[in-house]
Amino acid sequence: MTLSVALRHRFAGFDVDLDFEAPKGVTVLFGPSGAGKSTVLNAVAGLFHPEHARITLDGTVLSDTGRRISVAAHRRRLGVIFQDGRLFPHLTVRQNLRYGRWFLRGRSRPGSWAAARRESDVIEMLGIGPLVGRMPGTLSGGERQRVAIGRALLAEPRLILADEPLSALDDARKAEILPYFERLRDELRVPMLYVSHSAPEVARIATTVALLGRGRLLQIGPAAEVLSAPAAVAGAGREAGAVISARVLRHHADGITELDAGGVALFLPLVNARPGARLRLRIAASDVILARERPAGLSALNMLPGVVESLHEDGNVVVVRLNTAAGALLSRITHRSCSALDVRPGARLVAIAKSLSHAPEDIGTPFCDIPRTA
Numbered sequence: 001m002t003l004s005v006a007l008r009h010r011f012a013g014f015d016v017d018l019d020f021e022a023p024k025g026v027t028v029l030f031g032p033s034g035a036g037k038s039t040v041l042n043a044v045a046g047l048f049h050p051e052h053a054r055i056t057l058d059g060t061v062l063s064d065t066g067r068r069i070s071v072a073a074h075r076r077r078l079g080v081i082f083q084d085g086r087l088f089p090h091l092t093v094r095q096n097l098r099y100g101r102w103f104l105r106g107r108s109r110p111g112s113w114a115a116a117r118r119e120s121d122v123i124e125m126l127g128i129g130p131l132v133g134r135m136p137g138t139l140s141g142g143e144r145q146r147v148a149i150g151r152a153l154l155a156e157p158r159l160i161l162a163d164e165p166l167s168a169l170d171d172a173r174k175a176e177i178l179p180y181f182e183r184l185r186d187e188l189r190v191p192m193l194y195v196s197h198s199a200p201e202v203a204r205i206a207t208t209v210a211l212l213g214r215g216r217l218l219q220i221g222p223a224a225e226v227l228s229a230p231a232a233v234a235g236a237g238r239e240a241g242a243v244i245s246a247r248v249l250r251h252h253a254d255g256i257t258e259l260d261a262g263g264v265a266l267f268l269p270l271v272n273a274r275p276g277a278r279l280r281l282r283i284a285a286s287d288v289i290l291a292r293e294r295p296a297g298l299s300a301l302n303m304l305p306g307v308v309e310s311l312h313e314d315g316n317v318v319v320v321r322l323n324t325a326a327g328a329l330l331s332r333i334t335h336r337s338c339s340a341l342d343v344r345p346g347a348r349l350v351a352i353a354k355s356l357s358h359a360p361e362d363i364g365t366p367f368c369d370i371p372r373t374a
């Protein structure tokens, strides 16, 4: 799947002018409020018609203002998931699930064997069997969002568009729904364009990050590259953090898992993954402190020596970008610490990570019972 987007539009006081290509996997449109993320997503969905647009999916034209082509939204074969679920309130969950399929031609029309099979698979995957007879008004926010994912999937989309699908949910519901998006990415391999302004969410879900600011594309690339870039740091504010890749080495008897990240040993409370599995680690900038030398007698287990690459002012604090063997890390420190440590580009320092969060990186990584070594 390659989605190619080029659009230009002038609103009163704001204009969008950008083009990018989204490769397969999940491409997250990331950036602060008002950057233009929803505008791009709505243009791809066919719900917004920019003055100039050329949007193609695998070479098929969806919009081309130069040739006066604009495929109707319901004929684009896209599954759209909005922040608030947007289920039809007068239809049951099952009728909502089937709604997207009415636009499909051929064997997958409701009633066919293939459609029934597909429907039961999707219902099972999302755990919404007990909900099918209910009306949307009686569902919780998390349940509504799972039904919205199911409806999008059953439309057999060529691409799923998700516009901040978790932002209306509390943290517990977010944690419940995010793994379903990871399953779409890893097991079903449905390509997605996903809008978010939450850095931790992007760190978990994104294959590619397109960083937007004031209607422009600032940067596009793999999550690890873009999330620690200066423009992302500025956009993410307090949530800024880096993503690095690590491999599970072994599980120790005291409940600690040892990882290898570019030759650096990292230690986490027991991770439910087999030795050899690759993990994606997010290290929030506010959880990293800096030292001139590797300190002794410290409870933190994870220390990564590196060289300062750059410094970025962020209000009252400074975000330091450090190159380590494991990848780029960010640290959020005060101006006072910055001068006390004499932090400047080229300085050799040790980053101490107070906490790390992790998610599987490999497609289909088995999370299972794990042998521990003494």
Ligand SMILES: Nc1ncnc2c1ncn2[C@@H]1O[C@H](COP(=O)(O)OP(=O)(O)OP(=O)(O)O)[C@@H](O)[C@H]1O
Pocket (backbone or CB within 6 Å): 011, 012, 014, 031, 032, 033, 034, 035, 036, 037, 038, 039, 040, 197
């Ligand atoms: N129909 C419209 N008329 C006028 N201005 C608009 C319209 N739609 C969007 N805009 C403006 O375009 C800018 C980008 O809006 P958009 O919703 O795409 O941003 P966003 O990055 O998705 O923001 P958020 O994270 O807050 O949803 C905003 O300044 C918005 O006011």
